[in-house]
Amino acid sequence: MLKALRGTKDILPEEVCLWQSIETSARNIFAIYGYKEIRTPIIEEASLFIRSIGDATDIVQKEMYVFYDRSRRAIALRPEATASVVRAYIEDSLSHKEGLCKLYYIGPMFRSERPQKGRQRQFHQLGVEAIGSGDSLLDVEVILLAVSLLKALGINDFSLQINSLGCEKDKLAMIEDYRKVLRPYLDSLCRECNTRYNKNILRVLDCKNPGCREIVKGIKFKDSLCPACSGHFESVKKGLNQLGIAYTVDRKIVRGLDYYTKTVFEITQKELGAKDAICAGGRYNNLVKDMGGKDTPAIGFAFGVERLALSLKGLGLEAFSQRIFIATPEKLLRSEERRVGKECRSRWSPYH
Numbered sequence: 001m002l003k004a005l006r007g008t009k010d011i012l013p014e015e016v017c018l019w020q021s022i023e024t025s026a027r028n029i030f031a032i033y034g035y036k037e038i039r040t041p042i043i044e045e046a047s048l049f050i051r052s053i054g055d056a057t058d059i060v061q062k063e064m065y066v067f068y069d070r071s072r073r074a075i076a077l078r079p080e081a082t083a084s085v086v087r088a089y090i091e092d093s094l095s096h097k098e099g100l101c102k103l104y105y106i107g108p109m110f111r112s113e114r115p116q117k118g119r120q121r122q123f124h125q126l127g128v129e130a131i132g133s134g135d136s137l138l139d140v141e142v143i144l145l146a147v148s149l150l151k152a153l154g155i156n157d158f159s160l161q162i163n164s165l166g167c168e169k170d171k172l173a174m175i176e177d178y179r180k181v182l183r184p185y186l187d188s189l190c191r192e193c194n195t196r197y198n199k200n201i202l203r204v205l206d207c208k209n210p211g212c213r214e215i216v217k218g219i220k221f222k223d224s225l226c227p228a229c230s231g232h233f234e235s236v237k238k239g240l241n242q243l244g245i246a247y248t249v250d251r252k253i254v255r256g257l258d259y260y261t262k263t264v265f266e267i268t269q270k271e272l273g274a275k276d277a278i279c280a281g282g283r284y285n286n287l288v289k290d291m292g293g294k295d296t297p298a299i300g301f302a303f304g305v306e307r308l309a310l311s312l313k314g315l316g317l318e319a320f321s322q323r324i325f326i327a328t329p330e331k332l333l334r335s336e337e338r339r340v341g342k343e344c345r346s347r348w349s350p351y352h
């Protein structure tokens with residue numbers, strides 16, 4: 001018998017209802033906040049992701065699906081959407097059409113990971129990218145949007161963790177500090193973390209190995225933000241306080257990808273555990289410039305749709321399809337039944 005590939009799944013009709021309600025809520029809220037949908041291709045040149053996400057990341061090194069087409073070009077199935085959206089922003093000159101460009105996307109992404117709860121090789125994300133402003137108010141608005149979406153879906157038992165990676169200079173200082181602090185633990189860290197130590201030390205903080213997690217948990221890292229970045233982070237916190245959005249500052253949230261700068265955040269939910277964020281995002285102020293565009297600050301986030309569906313199921317909040325039953329007395333003509341059915345469909349649905 002032929003089976004679906006490992007790490008891929010059929011989303012069957014009874015579950016599709018739940019997915020549709022998640023997507024509809026997301027579309028409605030994104031529209032209220034002024035975001036417009038963009039649909040980028042599922043395949044892109046592999047170099048797009050290598051350049052933006054970083055060639056020393058797990059995504060690029062181990063998880064990205066890459067194949068060679070007939071003209072021997074390296075093509076990747078997109079492992080995430082930010083790089084594609086930024087590519088489209090530059091290529092399609094979206095900056096000329098609108099000042100602050102607010103975009104959202106919904107669709108499948110691909111990473112060759114070990115499949116487990118809420119983690120598939122073809123998985124789905126919905127997210128936003130706001131490109132064109134470095135204002136801390138935008139950070140607050142983007143975080144508010146993520147929180148509003150969860151609340152609209154009926155998910156309230158989540159927690160928000162925020163951090164700031166600072167500008168490029170701060171990030172370098174932070175890396176230096178991590179090198180110093182982690183050096184005595186090198187023998188106890190896993191083999192991969194030993195490689196990460198040299199190539200990409202921030203990733204040690206993302207390691208899933210329990211031994212490494214325990215070590216990282218016990219370490220205190222220095223705050224290395226410059227006055228401007230520190231001021232920006234303070235304004236973000238102040239904005240969140242004013243809106244009554246609860247958060248904790250977690251210096252160990254660094255996000256795994258190279259392009260993040262300044263504000264980064266993660267939202268976790270009880271049902272999924274602390275290890276798997278339901279939403280993750282942050283600023284990427286240098287990415288547009290690094291990819292050949294103008295110097296344009298930006299921020300975004302992505303939700304895992306499988307994880308949202310799992311949370312909703314855990315809360316017993318499942319969507320159901322609407323049905324109308326037409327009961328007719330035995331003697332009534334079947335044609336009359338059909339007429340009523342047709343009438344109902346024409347009133348309640350555009351498809352009849």
Ligand SMILES: [Zn+2]
Nearest residue numbers: 167170226229
């Ligand atoms: Zn700075």
Ligand SMILES: [Zn+2]
Nearest residue numbers: 190193207212
């Ligand atoms: Zn490790």
